[in-house]
Amino acid sequence: MKTITLLTLSALVCGLPTARAGDITGKVTLKGTPPPEKEITQVKDDVNCGKLHNEPVKTRFYVVGSGGELADVFVSLKGISGKSTGASAPPLVIDQKGCEYIPYVAACQTGQKILAKNSDPVLHNVHPTPNNTVGGNKEDNRAQMAGGADIPFVFPAAEDFLRLKCDIHPWMFSYVSVVDHPYFAVTAKDGTFKIANVPPGKYTLVAKHRKASLTGVEQEIEVKADGAKADFTLEAK
Amino acid sequence: MPTDHHHPWLHRFAVLTALATLALLGVGGLVTSHGVGMAVPDWPTTYGYNMFFFPISKWTGGIFYEHSHRLAASGVGLLTTILAVWLWFAESRRWLRWLGVIAFALVVLQGVLGGLRVVLFKDQIGILHATLAQLFFALVCSIALFTSRWWMKRAPCAADDDDSSPQPAVLEASAPARRLVLATTLLILCQLILGATMRHEHAGLAIPDFPLAYGRLWPAMDADAVAAYNARRIETTAANSITAFQVGLQMAHRLLAVVILVCAGTMAWRVRNSGFSQPETPEGGTSNVQVLRRLAFLWLGLLLAQAALGAWTIWSNKAADVATAHVLVGALSLVTGVAGCLICFRRFSGAPGARNVPTAQGIGICSAPAGANS
Secondary structure, eight states, X not given: OHHHHHHHHHHHHHHHHXXXXXXXXXXXXXXXXXXXXXXXXXXXXXXXXXXXXXXXXXXXXXXXXXXXXXXXXXXXXXXXXXXXXXXXXXXXXXXXXXXXXXXXXXXXXXXXXXXXEEOSSSOEEEEEEOSOTXXXXXXXXXXXXXXXXXXXXXXXXOEEEEEEEOSSSTTOEEEEEEESSSOEEEOOTTSEEEEEEEOSEEEEEEEEETTTEEEEEEEEEEEXXXXXXXXXXXXXX | OOBSSOOHHHHHHHHHHHHHHHHHHHHHHHHHHHTOTTSSOSSSSBTTBOGGGOOGGXXXXXXXXXXXXXXXHHHXXXXXXXXXXXXXXXXXXXXXXXHHHHHHHHHHHHHHHHHHHHHHTOHHHHHHHHHHHHHHHHHHHHHHHHTSHHHHHHOTTSXXXXXXXXXXXXXXXXXXXXXXXXXXXHHHHHHHHHHHHHHHTTOOOSSOOSSSBTTBSSOOOSHHHHHHHHHHOOOSSOOOOOOHHHHHHHHHHHHHHHHHHHHHHHHHHHHHTSOOOXXXXXXXXXOHHHHHHHHHHHHHHHHHHHHHHHHHHHXXXXXXXXXXXXXXXXXXXHHHHHHHHHHHHHHSSSOTTOOOOOSSSOOSSSOOOTTTTO
């Protein structure tokens, strides 16, 4: 009886924060007309990569829906540090498919493993070019044969839009934002995002986009047990 | 045993080395223009292979340019080594023998810098590598000039004890013109360093329009303006974001181009208006002054072409072949300037034995002889 009581109490105590945590949801839209995307002509000119596409390949800076829904926006809580659970988080997989990186924009935590995968029948090189080298993020350049083993990368310091690129195919590049907490998301094609399990409290939420707002648009929010909602509007400059 | 007579095959070999170096500059330019300098992640091996045995089937995408550059560099390294050894054993001019040694040291250093750029991920090394390439090319071309029959036949160091040395007063009169040749050449070198810095920061075009800059005579460079520039540019390759420094750098490059063109135009104008005309030398060869006249016009032509290529580079959104042609014509402009300096300072600086001096009005490029106005 005593054991059952203790277990019940423990479950309640442990479960309390989880039960009270809420999700932050929202949508990001783009106001204004972005510059038109360009066709990447190098793809069709490449002997190997050209075979992998029937349609012209275009740049992916502004992925915007018909109603202005903006994809690839990095949304995260500001002012939180040292809360990374990256070491135990599942790896972030970035695929090289059709001589493109998929996804184009992703996010992960410090210490979280990033696995570069090569689904192409083509040799690639994976070349992260971090800016926060002082914080410990290291530039690297690794070859990856067709069908080769996934290549792991880990970054110990937070950094927005850390670029990965392939120098063999210089049009191939993508971005990973690295944060040292688990409260972040990247908007989907419909512009929506969801940051799950945020402890209740007042926060500053920031939305950053590689082109529309590199430094970010901020919004004060309060997360309650039923979560919080925050929409953003970014402007095409 | 070194001898003091002309070695035609040594000269031809030096010319061959210079041409190979120019080709190497072109391949290196293509590497940077295509943004594929890191397409081969390892060095001195290539994807783990001895680079001379890397299978041709794997020369795909950017690897083709980078690997070709490495092989071409090895070829130039071999040619330079042979040239240095040949000079050492065949050449009687001690300073020229040592120039061969310096060329050898530079080509080794250049190879090491290229490798370190790859394994240390340093753009700064790329800038140094590009600058040293230009200087090395100028050095090899100079060696080709020094080993030529034309240079040796009229060299002041040849036994030549006549009294036709120019007088100091006349030398003084031409000194500004000599300084102009030197200053213009140094400005071209500075311009090439600026260009190398722009290219090796891998930011693409910091200013996408010409002759205006973001629609203005002088572009805004505050943080908001630069953020707006970055937001509007749609890069098809992995270019770095541009910074205010890079915008300023391109403006400096444009302004310096204007200054260089004015200097070269002044040179050509002096030549054209000197009223000087000198026939071929009694031996039937080409006189120094004739060569200088030709060089002055060639220089202006090259620099005008270079300015046009610079504009075309922008209008073509930095097309790789156009940008590389801009690098090559820049190298040829530097070498022409270096040749002009060497001829001016060596042949017309009042050194004993400057035989081929004009006998009419001074050319205004370099010094005229005593009594030239008579």
